[in-house]
Amino acid sequence: MFQTRIHGRGGQGVVTAAELLSVAAFIEGRYAQAFPSFGSERTGAPVVSYCRIDKKEVRTREPILEPDAIIIQDPTLFNSLDVFQGLKSDGYVLVNSNKSLKELGVADAVKKIPNKHVCNVPATEIAMKHMGRPMPNAVLLGGFAAISGQLAFKSVEKAIKSKFSGKVGDGNIAAALAAFDIIKKIITTKEKE
Amino acid sequence: MNKLDNKQRVKFYQKGTFTVGNRLVDKKARSVQASMERSNAITSGHRACQGCGEALGARYAIDTVMRVTNNKAIACNATGCLEVFTTPYPETSWQLPWIHSLFGNTPAVATGIAAALRVKGKKDVRVIAQGGDGGTTDIGFGCLSGMFERNDDVLYICYDNEAYMNTGVQRSSATPPTARTATTMPLGDAPGNVFGTGKSMPLIAIAHNIPYVATATVSNLHDLETKVEKAMTFRGARYIHIYVPCPLGWGHASDITIQLARLVVDCALFPLYEAEHGAITGSTPIRKRVPVEEYLRPQRRFAHLFKKGAIDTLRIAKIQKMADENIKRFNLLRKETESFDGVTGISLKESKYT
Amino acid sequence: MLEQIEGSSAVAKCIALSRPEVICAYPISPQTHIVEGCGKLVKSGKLKNCEFINVESEFGALSVAIGSSATGARTYTATASQGLLFMAEAVYNASGLGLPIVMTVGNRAIGAPINIWNDHTDSMSMRDAGWLQLFAETNQEAADLHIQAFKIAERLSMPVMVCMDGFILTHAYDRVDIPSQEKVDAYLPPFKPRQVLDPANPYSIGAMVGPEAFMEVRYLAHEKQQRALKIIPEIAKEFKDVFGRDSGGLIRNYKLEDAETIVVTLGSVAGTIKDVVDKMREQGKKIGVLSICSFRPFPKLEIRNALKNSKRTIVLEKSLAVGFGGVVANNVMMSMQGTGVHVYTVVAGLGGRPITQPSLEKMLEVAEKDKLDDLTFLDLERDVVERELKREHASEKSGPIAENILRDIAGLEEAKR
Numbered sequence: 001m002f003q004t005r006i007h008g009r010g011g012q013g014v015v016t017a018a019e020l021l022s023v024a025a026f027i028e029g030r031y032a033q034a035f036p037s038f039g040s041e042r043t044g045a046p047v048v049s050y051c052r053i054d055k056k057e058v059r060t061r062e063p064i065l066e067p068d069a070i071i072i073q074d075p076t077l078f079n080s081l082d083v084f085q086g087l088k089s090d091g092y093v094l095v096n097s098n099k100s101l102k103e104l105g106v107a108d109a110v111k112k113i114p115n116k117h118v119c120n121v122p123a124t125e126i127a128m129k130h131m132g133r134p135m136p137n138a139v140l141l142g143g144f145a146a147i148s149g150q151l152a153f154k155s156v157e158k159a160i161k162s163k164f165s166g167k168v169g170d171g172n173i174a175a176a177l178a179a180f181d182i183i184k185k186i187i188t189t190k191e192k193e
Numbered sequence: 194m195n196k197l198d199n200k201q202r203v204k205f206y207q208k209g210t211f212t213v214g215n216r217l218v219d220k221k222a223r224s225v226q227a228s229m230e231r232s233n234a235i236t237s238g239h240r241a242c243q244g245c246g247e248a249l250g251a252r253y254a255i256d257t258v259m260r261v262t263n264n265k266a267i268a269c270n271a272t273g274c275l276e277v278f279t280t281p282y283p284e285t286s287w288q289l290p291w292i293h294s295l296f297g298n299t300p301a302v303a304t305g306i307a308a309a310l311r312v313k314g315k316k317d318v319r320v321i322a323q324g325g326d327g328g329t330t331d332i333g334f335g336c337l338s339g340m341f342e343r344n345d346d347v348l349y350i351c352y353d354n355e356a357y358m359n360t361g362v363q364r365s366s367a368t369p370p371t372a373r374t375a376t377t378m379p380l381g382d383a384p385g386n387v388f389g390t391g392k393s394m395p396l397i398a399i400a401h402n403i404p405y406v407a408t409a410t411v412s413n414l415h416d417l418e419t420k421v422e423k424a425m426t427f428r429g430a431r432y433i434h435i436y437v438p439c440p441l442g443w444g445h446a447s448d449i450t451i452q453l454a455r456l457v458v459d460c461a462l463f464p465l466y467e468a469e470h471g472a473i474t475g476s477t478p479i480r481k482r483v484p485v486e487e488y489l490r491p492q493r494r495f496a497h498l499f500k501k502g503a504i505d506t507l508r509i510a511k512i513q514k515m516a517d518e519n520i521k522r523f524n525l526l527r528k529e530t531e532s533f534d535g536v537t538g539i540s541l542k543e544s545k546y547t
Numbered sequence: 548m549l550e551q552i553e554g555s556s557a558v559a560k561c562i563a564l565s566r567p568e569v570i571c572a573y574p575i576s577p578q579t580h581i582v583e584g585c586g587k588l589v590k591s592g593k594l595k596n597c598e599f600i601n602v603e604s605e606f607g608a609l610s611v612a613i614g615s616s617a618t619g620a621r622t623y624t625a626t627a628s629q630g631l632l633f634m635a636e637a638v639y640n641a642s643g644l645g646l647p648i649v650m651t652v653g654n655r656a657i658g659a660p661i662n663i664w665n666d667h668t669d670s671m672s673m674r675d676a677g678w679l680q681l682f683a684e685t686n687q688e689a690a691d692l693h694i695q696a697f698k699i700a701e702r703l704s705m706p707v708m709v710c711m712d713g714f715i716l717t718h719a720y721d722r723v724d725i726p727s728q729e730k731v732d733a734y735l736p737p738f739k740p741r742q743v744l745d746p747a748n749p750y751s752i753g754a755m756v757g758p759e760a761f762m763e764v765r766y767l768a769h770e771k772q773q774r775a776l777k778i779i780p781e782i783a784k785e786f787k788d789v790f791g792r793d794s795g796g797l798i799r800n801y802k803l804e805d806a807e808t809i810v811v812t813l814g815s816v817a818g819t820i821k822d823v824v825d826k827m828r829e830q831g832k833k834i835g836v837l838s839i840c841s842f843r844p845f846p847k848l849e850i851r852n853a854l855k856n857s858k859r860t861i862v863l864e865k866s867l868a869v870g871f872g873g874v875v876a877n878n879v880m881m882s883m884q885g886t887g888v889h890v891y892t893v894v895a896g897l898g899g900r901p902i903t904q905p906s907l908e909k910m911l912e913v914a915e916k917d918k919l920d921d922l923t924f925l926d927l928e929r930d931v932v933e934r935e936l937k938r939e940h941a942s943e944k945s946g947p948i949a950e951n952i953l954r955d956i957a958g959l960e961e962a963k964r
Contacts, residue, residue: 018720019553019720022551022720023551023720025551026549026551026722027551031722032551032720032721032722033719033720033721034719034720035714035715035718035719035720036714036718038577038663038664038714038718038899057722058721058818059685059818059819059821059822060818060819060821060822060904061712061715061719061815061816061818061819061902062819062901062902062903062904063901063903065903065905264746265746266746267618267744267746269614270753276753276755277755280751280753280754280755281754281755282754282755282756282757282760283754283760285750285751285754287749287751288749289746289749290744290745290746290748290749290750290751291744291749291750291751291752292614292617292744292751292752292753293751293752293753293754294610294613294614294637294640294644294753295610295636295637295640297606297636298606298607298610298613298636298637301602301603301606301607301608301610301611301614302610302611302613302614302617303614304571304600304602304607304610304611304614305569305571305600305610305611305612305613305614305615305616305617305618305622306614306615306617306618306744307614308569308571308598308600308611308614308615308620309568309569309598309614309615309616309618309619309620309622310618311598312568312569312596312597312598312620313568313618313619313620318746335603335604335606335607336603336604336606336607336610338603339602339603339604339607342603343600343601
């Protein structure tokens, strides 16, 4: 089972991100479960969503306490809560930022994690460029596919298409692909180091 | 001049309002109640009190609906006197399909019946919802407003006897000021129900802009039947508020039910009017006005206003003022520019209230 | 056809496939997506011959359903928590009148304090109203149970409540097999009402029944639910014949055959417990889980037979009978009378408190040592509770407990400064 936890703020599409992840996994013929942390949160409040992917039926319904991957859609959350809690020692971290985790001041939290499992990508800027909207969720999924290798980019593309049609879908896919490529390059560089 | 040469102005009280089954009246103009073929939707054997205004009003109204719909109507009833005295299990008085669910949900149940009929394409079957003042103006208010707002195809009829009679005469929001009820006893500084409370359900219905609203009483059979018939020509939410005296609850003689219903109109405490889509379209002028005292005296619920040697002139005057305001508001003392035709009911085009 | 879909969407689709004629509902978290989904299907024309009515309250919703069902239309509504209570009068009325209404309850806690998260308090509050109550373990089952519910309700002429955990199931994306219209039509025949409001054959429904007949009427309602104990498994079997999967039924047994410790529960938490059971089985522990699907009628005999050879039974429930203990546990204990099996009550997940595998494992370890209290509140914050009790003891104050706890915490903050 691969467990991903997504952190962000209300209005950034955190819930949709988990849903898209689950749809991508479904497209690959796997079982997936996605759910939000639910709440009466308004736009801007911290929200969490979860996605479990497995070869067989996912039966458990608890929140993800020991994620294999964490996606952080909003780095300002570092001041509010411990987004890294429970992260597995060989887990993946993807942060929406043009700053590295060291520059963001949270390098300590990921010091045990292998270097090539930790990446940052300026998803919001990429989204603005390709979609004209600061919606980083689908972009980060492209990055997630690259960093974790859990999903083929084609699956992410199909998932995005299933939810967003026409120009919106195309924009999201282009942005996701951009992030995918960027992350792939970063990982290749890190592997060489 | 020979007196016989003067034209006699014969007042046919035998015609129009004051007779039920007059053979002198044209067949088409006769009331439903005058016909042997009427559905008698509330058949005899029910357990209503002697002189019950509601039993009368309900039979008048439902028989009219049955004639108009060719006996294709379904009735939905609130908890209350009408429901209780017509369905003493295992017997029932009702000659049409009838359902009683709860006290406060009658309009909503009716909405459901109408929806089911619509989906099944039964356009010719019509829905009646009915209840007393308590079930309508108080506990059923929310559901009623919802039904009005959705403009569901339901005719809601309220039989207003101005208190919760079924449970022992407790005050409702339809109870008039100074009236004695079990929860507004004639004691203390403000005996009976207090002034400054209550609501006009007909006016609230009008505010919902529903297709048709009317008030009626059991004293004017033709008027009531005409209004019910008219209501049935509309589709959508309709409301008729019928004033029905209650001998037991009001403490009046059981043989003056209809007389009291006439007095309440003639003293202007209960104006007769109609409205369509939020605007009052007409009112019935008072033929012969009487002071409110004439209406109040025969009822024991107002007895404390008429104590020997201590008549409550202050409160009676306040009630008179309410009547005076109705006169103004609904233009009830205008001249009859045309002969009052009880069959068509409403007369005037001009109305001071829009 | 398999879809990766939100639980609510799956339910809405299966409701639509069941060809309802009237849908009326009032929005309340967490059922909103179901009703919105149904509304969309009607408005777009995808769901034909169906009236969708926006009502003014939950009381209105079930009342509209009563009128519609009594007129012979297949009727559906949905609610949760506060909404279920607001329609409580109508809930009893619907079952008293024997109307085959199907209603989804998106299980949610009941205030005060107001809480929008999942537990079973709402359904439990109506357990004796005469409705059948079926609990879904997964979103697949939630979708399937609605189709079965119409069949059960119409066969028995009794309303059915399909209970699914609010948010945990309603708002979760899962893989669900949405059946075809042909299969649903083959399984679910058109509604043939027992008695219907019809001018062609008029009669009166809803008379006042006095002392001379009321007991008989109530007895017959009880007898209907006894009959349902046979009908529910029949319907589930018919479902399997048509759709090819197990869904519904009275109870589901998981690794019970030689189990010494059995956990009894309802709803989605059964899935979490199954994972714990598998883990503990690997460690050689003889443990299993019994998931109750039909809570009303309560399958006393089936539960007794499944549990009677266990050493200990732990009822893990998301409900609390204030002043008594467990609601479900109480029903289980009654079924176990005379068997000598000790039944423990574990109240968990109230107001949406997550039930985690580590907490379950810890509790089960204690249970295996027979050291579990008769009544346990899983993951209770003891120190918060103890401080509040101390404060209450020192100075009696009326008012809500939740706000009083904060007063206590504020006092602590003051003391720190």
